[in-house]
Amino acid sequence: MQINKVTKVNGTMLAIQKKVRQTLLGSTLLFTLGCSQMATAQHADQIAPSYPLITHTPYFSIWSNKDILTDGSTVHWTGKPQSLIGIIKVDNEFYRFMGKEVKAYNSVAPAGDENDHVQIHYTTQNPGENWQAVQADTNGWQSGLLPISDDSKTARTLWSTDDIWIRRTFQYNGGNTDGLKIKLKHDDNIVLYLNGHELYQKEGWVEDFLYSDFNDRLKKYLIKGKNVLAAHVKNTAGGRYFDIGLSKELHSVYNSPIAIAKQKSTQIEAMQTIYQFECGHTNLKLTFTSPLLLQHLDILTRPISYITYQVSSTDGKPHHATVLLSASSDIAVNTPNQQVQAETLNNKDLSLLKVGTLEQPILGKKGDDVRIDWGYFYVGAATKHAKQSLSQNAFEGIESFLNGNLSNNNLKISGKQLSLNTAVDLGTTDANNFATGHMVLGYDEQFAIQYFHTNLRPWWNRDGKQNFADLMQKASKEYNQVMTLVKKEDQRIRQELLMAGGADYARLSILAYRQSIAAHNIVQSPQNELLFLSKENFSNGSINTVDLTYPSAPLYLMYNTELLKGMMRGIFYYSESGKWTKPYSAHDLGTYPIANGQTYGEDMPVEEAGNMVILAAAIAKVDGNANFAKEHWKTISIWADYLAKAGFDPANQLCTDDFAGHLARNVNLSAKAIMAIRSYGYLAEQLGEKATAKKYIALAKSMVPKWMALADDGDHYSLSFENKGSWSQKYNLVWDKVLDFNIFPPQVYQKEVNYYLKQQNRYGVPLDSRKSYTKSDWIMWTATMTNNRQDFESFMHPLIRYIKETPSRVPLSDWHDTKDGRQQNFQARSVVGGYFMQSFNYWLHHKK
Incomplete structure (x- = not known):
């Protein structure tokens, strides 16, 4: 998952890409x-x-x-x-x-997005004083068309400098000025003038067209006949854009x-x-x-x-x-x-x-x-x-x-x-x-x-x-x-959730059901196989991202493993066709809806290899056979071998929580590798490969005491190995319980759960000790590691408060701040299918 490429400056993660949307959160309740x-x-x-x-x-x-x-x-x-x-x-x-x-508008003087021939004059050299005046001298200025942008796909005039000065004339025939609005979109900073008078000034950009009369200044300075709009726009980072027109709002x-x-x-x-x-x-x-x-x-x-x-x-x-x-x-x-x-x-x-x-x-x-x-x-x-x-x-x-x-x-x-x-x-x-x-x-x-x-x-x-x-x-x-x-199905889902985790858990998970499914599309591949392809909604738009498939999996493991297989087939094909040749899984298949190969700029070697192997084992557990894994055994074996060599003490790399930046010796990522190695041993057992099974099961078990020793920090386990004073949610350990591997001692889970509950803020447990934000899907996985209903519900209460109080009004965001309840960009994503982890675990151990 990716919000932006990030870098570390003075200990603070700064977004390189400028446009981190301040959008809202969403959810639904039962x-x-x-x-x-x-x-x-x-x-x-x-x-x-x-x-x-x-x-x-x-x-x-x-x-x-x-x-x-x-x-x-x-x-x-x-x-x-x-x-x-x-x-x-x-x-x-x-x-x-x-x-x-x-609100609907009629065009009085069309903007460039409405008309292909809106002419302007512009210069990228400072024109000096009074350039905005009606009778200003524009000798030496260039002619162009709106809109102006650095994107050749949308621009009729290309702009690549830091500053640009623009003048546009239009005719106004007079009449009733009620409802007249300037239609404006700018990126970034702007000072806007009408007939030499300042209308508007803003530091920053607007995402969509702004319609405004600027506190009646438009009416004050607009004249019958020829009018001059002038703007100085300054780019500070990211993209460039400018377009302007005059519109009249329709009233009903x-x-x-x-x-x-x-x-x-x-x-x-x-x-x-x-x-x-x-x-x-x-x-x-x-x-x-x-x-x-x-x-x-x-x-x-x-x-x-x-x-x-x-x-x-x-x-x-x-x-x-x-x-x-x-x-x-x-x-x-x-x-x-x-x-x-x-x-x-x-x-x-x-x-x-x-x-x-x-x-x-x-x-x-x-x-x-x-x-x-x-x-x-x-x-x-x-x-x-x-x-x-x-x-x-x-x-x-x-x-x-x-x-x-x-x-x-x-x-x-x-x-x-x-x-x-x-x-x-x-x-x-x-x-x-x-x-x-x-x-x-x-x-x-x-x-x-x-x-x-x-x-x-x-x-x-x-x-x-x-x-x-x-x-x-x-x-x-x-x-x-x-x-x-x-x-009938709504009633069944509700009842299963209530039995597994109680009323709060049911409320949260029902919120996730439609959202998770609707973040996918279902097609048939040229190989006549079902593909169930996700989109990374508001986290970078990738298609079929493996570390979205991984957290969303519990919903589909519980109700239809064919859909989870449909998330994995494209990734297997990518490797098995020779289009992807690395010894670990790709991150994605492209940018939705184009799945022609990975477009994310960096690999996540341990993360994605571990995800694919674990999910293959989970499918085998539900199906009662390892037939799906058998179809891709050579590829799974390559990934398992990679994890055996490089997974236990991960190098400096990204994990699914890539917004947090690179981290070496990531304890939770190591736990994923151990779970994946144990999963591979389980699959080998199911396929009758006894020697391979024995080898990898023994390897996974041997890693556990080393993991505990290197991560030990008294009353909890650290964020990275031998990093005292840090902590993180070890949500990847949930598979040890769900898949009945039981290679970690029970006290590991209890120690971690007890510590997390002490770290809770108003809207949940932070993801780790670095920031106050969290991922609600991972909280749900962490909660599944509890051994009693009281502790489980203690994780649910802050999340219920979050969905009832968040000021961010968008489809459920899985990434929010635990102190103020605000969305951290993601929304409407498929990963909330992970909320069903507790229900999946309960069903798996209680089904007849």
Whole structure:
């Protein structure tokens, strides 16, 4: 895992890469939230930093980061708006129960991201005084186009110096200035002027376009006719960027009033998020279901979620209900300025809306903070109960619904930030009947992954002969069957977690379920094998990172080892094909969604070799045979031999916690090597290779007393060998207990656990003695090493506090500070599947 390459300066880890996002945290909980209605606004306790709504792949993943669903727009896991707005008509009254209109703008003077021909003058030499004045002399300045950047892929004018001075003219025709905003994006420091007057000054950069009137200074200095914008931008580190325009914000004033539905409760299950609302004299139950059934591959792999509406009368009288879903075309773009085309379809008894970019750059983008801009987003509903239409924005679609004018239109329209509008007549509810209905939302990526230069389709269409509209039809027809399976599995998962670790543990782990799975994509390799490929969300964007596979493994070991094998096959192929020739495993296969070979800049020899060998043994333990390891025995043997030579006392290198920097003689990494060597001995036993088994088991056992002696620091074991006064969580030792190796004396675990509990801060046990941050997945592994429920729950309580109090409102971050509860960058990552370690251990030792 990587946030950035790091270096040590004066004992402090500094990020070389400039853009360490100050993003937020996320999670979800298995209990019900009570809400109270205040005089002016609703209030809700924080159950989760972010609430999962639609969760399938790294690209099709929509969340709410508000405790009240109507308090803001729904967002992609990266935090960018992907708006779903819900309105219900009860009799003749309207209530908004989901989302909030995303601000929309009309261009007055387009920025460079909107128009290819926005001209500017610029210089990289200090122009002296009064260069920002309207009549300034610009002789010697160069001509160019916006945007300006050092990235040749996005720049129309390249910029490579520290400073640049820019002037842009535009015409303003006058009129009402209400809603006028400067549209600005800059990287880094800036001083901005309009007609010679300073508008804005900032040290630092902005991640996205800023829309502002700068405290009415825009109106004060704007004139009818020719205007001059001038900016001095200074680069201090990292990238360079500048773009600017003038926009007018659109305001919605509806003819009919829309009340805000009173949110009464929120409940989160493994595969469902359920809201209850009061809407006049009715109750609305709103359920989001992403049927991520790990043991039903055909359902798991179709990227289709359900939204279910159930209305009941609270006064015993009949009430008629109709719901509207307004879905933004932004779900199918990387940035809102991209042109899209939307159309209406009819597929038998299912009406469909479809939208995608005009450009369709299939697999054309890779990296971390990016969204999909190829393929198509669909919304479907039963034709006999639904009306669907397309509109240029959400305001138009909502207004049509309010006026009773929303009707099926067989259109194909183009534009930006279009709205896909679906109204479903739920019927009439009274004291004895519910009014119900559902919609299906899906995403057809067309091609999901490039795997060693071969473009692979999603699993559901691996033969290339399937049609997504038909898949939507099938998913809708199977609604009742799928819901039955989901409810049964949700109950089973909850019960297993409660039995294994209690209520707090269940809450934490249920938060992790959908998030972990949706950070992967499933495809079939050219060798006709299942691949389950992860993305390193907000930690560098790598695909199929081994040290993400390792912590996420318990969830898949417990529910479907084929998926864990699918995480490992690509890494085995990389070595066995001769493309990777080192005597230890690669770190990754590339940068998502391009898996053409490792792109991480440095190897993690002991870390990745150890991870792969341990997981092969864990699979054998669950499967009851070592057939998977046998397929890759030569490669596993090379890695085990490397660990036997170099694993016990590791050289100066990175481990999975690479944000902490390089460390020689890492005690926890040594423990991993010992576990891997013992795992190899176990696999050899299973394969009947008695001499090999005897050799490696003996080797692992012989390392234990040496490890204890070199790491001993009185009441605990140190961070690195012979480094007194330091400590770290030895979470890698958990396999000794889980796989029944039992080569470490029990007092080792008890000594460590007792010490960790003394180090706890408000939001958990730090990762080690160097910093106050922690990794919650490793805390879960550490907790599994306890020998009583009381100690186990002592590790859970601070994590419950963390998810309830963190100010970072994003899908669950596995890396947070234990003192202030703030995210340390990672979010929405697959590694939270590691929360299931305690449940996996319990299941493994109690299954019949």
